[in-house]
Each structure stands twice: as C-alpha cells, then as structure tokens.
Amino acid sequence: MNNIIKIQVVVIGGGPAGYAAAFRCSDLGLKTIIVENYNNLGGVCLNVGCIPSKTLLNIAKIIKEYKNFSKKGIFNNNIKINFDSIINWKQNVINKLTNGLHFLAKKRNVKIINDMGFLETNNCLNLTNSNVKILFDNAIIATGSIPISLPFLPYEDKRIWNSTDALNLKKIPKKMMIIGSGIIGLEMATIYQTFGSKIDIIDISNNLLPEVDNDIVNIYQKNIKNKFNFILGTEIISVDNSKDLLQVHMTSDNHKSIYSKQYDVILVAIGRKPNSIFINKKFNKLLINNHGFIQTDSQMRTNISNIYAVGDVTGYPMLAHKGIHEGHLAAEVISGKKHYFVPKVIPSIAYTHPEIAWIGITEKNAIKNNLNYQTSVFSWNALGRAISSNEENGLTKLIVDKDSNRIIGGSIIGYNAGELLGEISLAIEMGCDIEDISLTMHAHPTFYESIGIAAEIYTGTATDIINIKNLSDI
Structure with a gap:
C-alpha cells in the first residue's frame, strides 16, 4: 500500500524558482514540501550552471x-x-x-523529498521511487529545463560535451568547437580560451547576440x-567520430559546397528546452504550448x-x-494575496569578458516599434x-522616450556591467525622468558614475566631455 502524505503545498523541483516558492510559502504560513530529483537544492543554476x-x-x-598587466611590464612571472x-x-x-539552502529549508520546516513526481490527479502527486503519494491542496511546478540536443551528433562519444561537462573541466582541449553563439556559448568560450584552448564558435545565424544593439x-x-x-x-x-579528432563537416552556402575541420572536443550550447512533458505525461490535463512551455496566467496559475x-x-x-520572482508570486497568490507578475523589464547579462548587460527597450526595439526615442551614450x-x-573599453547607453523624458532602456558593456544595470532597472520600474538621474550625485571615481554622466549628456549638463548640446547653441 502506498504511503500517503497530506500537505497544503507541494513544490515540484528545487531550483531557484522552486525553493524560492517553497520558502515564501512557508513564510506565509503554508505547510510545504519540496520534491527534488537530485540530492541538492539549487537546480541547474546553482549546481551545474550559473554559479x-x-x-x-x-x-x-x-x-x-x-x-x-604582464604585457605592460607590471608583472613579469608566468602564471601557473x-x-x-x-x-x-x-x-x-x-x-x-x-548547504545554506538546506539550512534555510530546515529552519522553515520545509521538508525535502528526493524523488521524481508525476501528477496523477488535480490533487495527487505520485512519487516513482519511494512508493509515496502526496495529496496536496496546491502544487507549484518548477521542473526547469534541459539542454537542447542535435540529432546528428554522436552523444555516446565522451568528446561531445554539454555545458555541464564543460563546467566539470574534464580537460582543456587544444581545439574546441562550440555550437551556438548565444550567452552560454560565449561564456564557455571565454573560460576555455583563457585556459588555453583554441576556440571556433559556429552558428547557423549570421548575427552575434541578435537581441543586443549593434554598437x-x-x-x-x-x-x-x-x-x-x-x-x-x-x-x-555531420560529425565523424571514428578518428582521433572529431571531423566536423559543414556548409555555408546551402550545401553547394561542404568543408571539414577537426576538433578535440565539441561543446553543444544551442539553448535549453522546458522540462515539462514528464510531469504531464500520465495526467495529460495541463495546457502545454508547441514549444513545450506550461501555459500560465499573470498569477502563474495553469489551466x-x-x-x-x-x-x-x-x-x-x-x-x-525571473523564476525566483515567479516563485514568490505563486506562493503569495496561494496564500490569498491579489498579486500579479507584470514586470516592466527583466535584466539580461552575458558574463563574458567584457560583460554585456541590457534591460528594457534596446535601440533595435525602438526602431522596430517606431518609438520616438533618443539615445545617450558615454564611452568609458x-x-x-x-x-x-x-x-x-566600455560603454554605457541609455534609451529615453522623447515624449516623456523617461528612461525606457539601457545597455552596458564593460567591467561588472551586470552590477551597474541595477540603477537603470530601478529607474525604468519607477518611471524615472532622465533628469532625476542627472541630478542624482554619483560617487567619483566609480563605474556607475557612467550612468550619471550618460544622463548629463542627454540633459546637456555634462562637463567630463565636450558638451555637444551646449556647442550647438554657440
């Protein structure tokens, strides 16, 4: 006979979205269990991804x-x-x-069950390995995503890596091909090039980081x-793995000509897909779109x-x-709060060298949507x-709505760009006028001072550069 557990909330998945939801549920007085397939909380992000x-x-x-600095003669010893x-x-x-997450779960009395769960009914989760059924009032699905694979690659070959393999630093290949020029591919290229690998990055697209402004x-x-x-x-x-080096056959002219290159390792970094099918397989009642995403409303509720x-x-x-905020909100809605997930902006960061960070409307977006905008750019x-x-070699760029003078977007490239993005994020969420930024005292010398100077350039009050607006009045 199955063991039965009755609970107010079961959270399926212990990644950032899942543990955030569970901890918030507990803080709001809801008895909560996390069902996580792996031994540790944190999901892909903490264990084999972001961290x-x-x-x-x-x-x-x-x-x-x-x-x-060695090139400048400041250091003269080779690094080992x-x-x-x-x-x-x-x-x-x-x-x-x-360990910190497990401590927080224990302090909040959030029980963690290491198992995989399948929805059986609207109120029952069946655990596959422990012969347990969880009867719940509410469930929060936070099953995350998995890497997208390519059908023609011989994945049984240990020289074909995904991002998890790459982060294990199995070896430093002499020559590596990275499939995918997105953020994951560029970050992995940054790591392995620094450690001594020669890197080729291949992508079917002609554009690098197409969502980011060209400048x-x-x-x-x-x-x-x-x-x-x-x-x-x-x-x-195709990829031929029968020799000492992987033979990659490719075309750039729609198969009119095919050429080959050789690599020690191929890293596949073409993105991720939602881990949604298994949770719905037997239940088969959740609405899932053609891309595999579970459909939710603005309160993160499914159908x-x-x-x-x-x-x-x-x-x-x-x-x-994004998942953390959604997890908090789902918990709050379950507790009876009338909250909605309607962020004005969601920040994006590529932790490359240099870092690239952007938020809100890019200039590409502004042009595409025919917005009445103006940019203000300050070079580092x-x-x-x-x-x-x-x-x-950095740059701070603000996008301003000319009709309202409000900041609607920003992009930064340079040292710790992701950290600098916070001020722009808050400015957009608060409906900040760009003059509010220019009149706010920014510490000197700092990197975030570049945001203040970019705002001063727009208002014509900058003194750190030749002020074009003032020159036009002469």
Missing part, C-alpha cells in the same frame, strides 16, 4: 587581468594554473550555497578580436486552478531571477575609474 560558470569566469578574469585547485574551489562555492556588439567583437574564431551563417552537416508553474518551464526568458575612455582599472 559554477561564474566561479570559473571570475578566475578567468583574474588570469586575463594578470596577462594584460592549478586545475585541481580550481575544481576544488568551484565545488566549495557550490557546497557553501547548497554594443561591435565593442565586444573588438575586445575579443583574435581570441575566438566565429563561423557564422554555417550549418553542420487547473490549484496548480501553478514557475521558472524555465513557463517560457522565455529562461533566467533564474573618458571615465576615470575605468582608465585607472585598465577597463576603458
């Missing part, structure tokens, strides 16, 4: 800075990398955070010139009134911070903190 990749990217940034220590450091970071992408490409080889507008036909879904499984953008080659930090 380990940023740990390695931070080490890569230190190595890059060392090499840059201890990869065993790097792997240990990365694992210690993960352990510290996962930002141009600065990025200038910064990484001679570091990566981009093979854009190119399709892979079944007591079942909610949050995080990657609900749609783009697949970002941990006139920013004291950037110059003193050897990081002057």
Whole structure:
C-alpha cells in the first residue's frame, strides 16, 4: 500500500524558482514540501550552471587581468594554473550555497523529498521511487529545463560535451568547437580560451547576440578580436567520430559546397528546452504550448486552478531571477494575496569578458516599434575609474522616450556591467525622468558614475566631455 502524505503545498523541483516558492510559502504560513530529483537544492543554476560558470569566469578574469598587466611590464612571472585547485574551489562555492539552502529549508520546516513526481490527479502527486503519494491542496511546478540536443551528433562519444561537462573541466582541449553563439556559448568560450584552448564558435545565424544593439556588439567583437574564431551563417552537416579528432563537416552556402575541420572536443550550447512533458505525461490535463512551455496566467496559475508553474518551464526568458520572482508570486497568490507578475523589464547579462548587460527597450526595439526615442551614450575612455582599472573599453547607453523624458532602456558593456544595470532597472520600474538621474550625485571615481554622466549628456549638463548640446547653441 502506498504511503500517503497530506500537505497544503507541494513544490515540484528545487531550483531557484522552486525553493524560492517553497520558502515564501512557508513564510506565509503554508505547510510545504519540496520534491527534488537530485540530492541538492539549487537546480541547474546553482549546481551545474550559473554559479559554477561564474566561479570559473571570475578566475578567468583574474588570469586575463594578470596577462594584460604582464604585457605592460607590471608583472613579469608566468602564471601557473592549478586545475585541481580550481575544481576544488568551484565545488566549495557550490557546497557553501547548497548547504545554506538546506539550512534555510530546515529552519522553515520545509521538508525535502528526493524523488521524481508525476501528477496523477488535480490533487495527487505520485512519487516513482519511494512508493509515496502526496495529496496536496496546491502544487507549484518548477521542473526547469534541459539542454537542447542535435540529432546528428554522436552523444555516446565522451568528446561531445554539454555545458555541464564543460563546467566539470574534464580537460582543456587544444581545439574546441562550440555550437551556438548565444550567452552560454560565449561564456564557455571565454573560460576555455583563457585556459588555453583554441576556440571556433559556429552558428547557423549570421548575427552575434541578435537581441543586443549593434554598437554594443561591435565593442565586444573588438575586445575579443583574435581570441575566438566565429563561423557564422554555417550549418553542420555531420560529425565523424571514428578518428582521433572529431571531423566536423559543414556548409555555408546551402550545401553547394561542404568543408571539414577537426576538433578535440565539441561543446553543444544551442539553448535549453522546458522540462515539462514528464510531469504531464500520465495526467495529460495541463495546457502545454508547441514549444513545450506550461501555459500560465499573470498569477502563474495553469489551466487547473490549484496548480501553478514557475521558472524555465513557463517560457522565455529562461533566467533564474525571473523564476525566483515567479516563485514568490505563486506562493503569495496561494496564500490569498491579489498579486500579479507584470514586470516592466527583466535584466539580461552575458558574463563574458567584457560583460554585456541590457534591460528594457534596446535601440533595435525602438526602431522596430517606431518609438520616438533618443539615445545617450558615454564611452568609458573618458571615465576615470575605468582608465585607472585598465577597463576603458566600455560603454554605457541609455534609451529615453522623447515624449516623456523617461528612461525606457539601457545597455552596458564593460567591467561588472551586470552590477551597474541595477540603477537603470530601478529607474525604468519607477518611471524615472532622465533628469532625476542627472541630478542624482554619483560617487567619483566609480563605474556607475557612467550612468550619471550618460544622463548629463542627454540633459546637456555634462562637463567630463565636450558638451555637444551646449556647442550647438554657440
């Protein structure tokens, strides 16, 4: 006979969206259980994604800075990398955070069951390994996503990697092909190029980071010139793994001609897809769209009134911070609050070297939607903190609605761009006039001062550069 557990809320999945939902439920007085297939909370993000990749990217940034200062004669010793220590450091970071989550779950009396669950009815979750049925009042599905695979690749070959394999630092290949020029592909390229690999990045698209403004992408490409080889507008036909090196056959002219290149390792980084089918397989009542995303309303409720879904499984953008906010909201709705998920903007960051961060309306969006806008751009080659930090190849860009003078978007490329994005995010959410930014005192010398100067350029009050607006009045 099955064991029966009765609970107010069951959260299916313990990633950022799932544990955030469960912890918020507990804080609101709801008895809650997390069902998580793996031993640790944190999901892909903490265990094999965001956190380990940023740990390695931070080490890569230190190595890059060392090499840059060595070229200037400031350092004169060759750097020696201890990869065993790097792997240990990365694992210690993960352990510290996962232990913290288990501590928080224990303090909140949120029980964690390590198992896989299938919906059986509107109020019953069947656990496959422990012969347990969970009877729930409400369920929150937070099953996340999995990497997209390519059908023609021989995945049984250990030289074909996904991002999880890459983050394990199995080896540093002499020559690596990365399939996919999106954020994951570029971040992995940044890590492995710094560690000594020669990188080719292939993509069927002709455009690098198509959602980002061209002036930002141009600065990025200038910064990484001679570091990566981009093979854009190119399709892979097949991969031959019968030899010592992987033979990649490709075409860039619609199969009129085919050429080949050889690699030690191929890393597939073409994106992720929602992990939604298994949860609905036997139940078969949840509405799922053609892309595999569970359909929800603005309160994260599915077509079944007591079942909610949050995080990657609900749609783009697949970002941990979006899932966390959705998890909080689902918990609040279950507790009786009339809250809705209607963010004005969701930040995006590529943790490359240099970092790229953007939020709200890009100039591409503004042109496409025929908005009455104006940009205000400040180059970091006139920013004291950037110059003193050897990081002057950056730029801060604001998008302003000319009718209201409100900031509607912003993009930054440069050192810690993701951290700088916070001020712009808050400005947009609060409906901030650009003069509010220009009249706000920004500390000097700092990187975030670039946002204040960009605002001053728009209002014609900047003194750190030749003020074009004032010159036009002469």
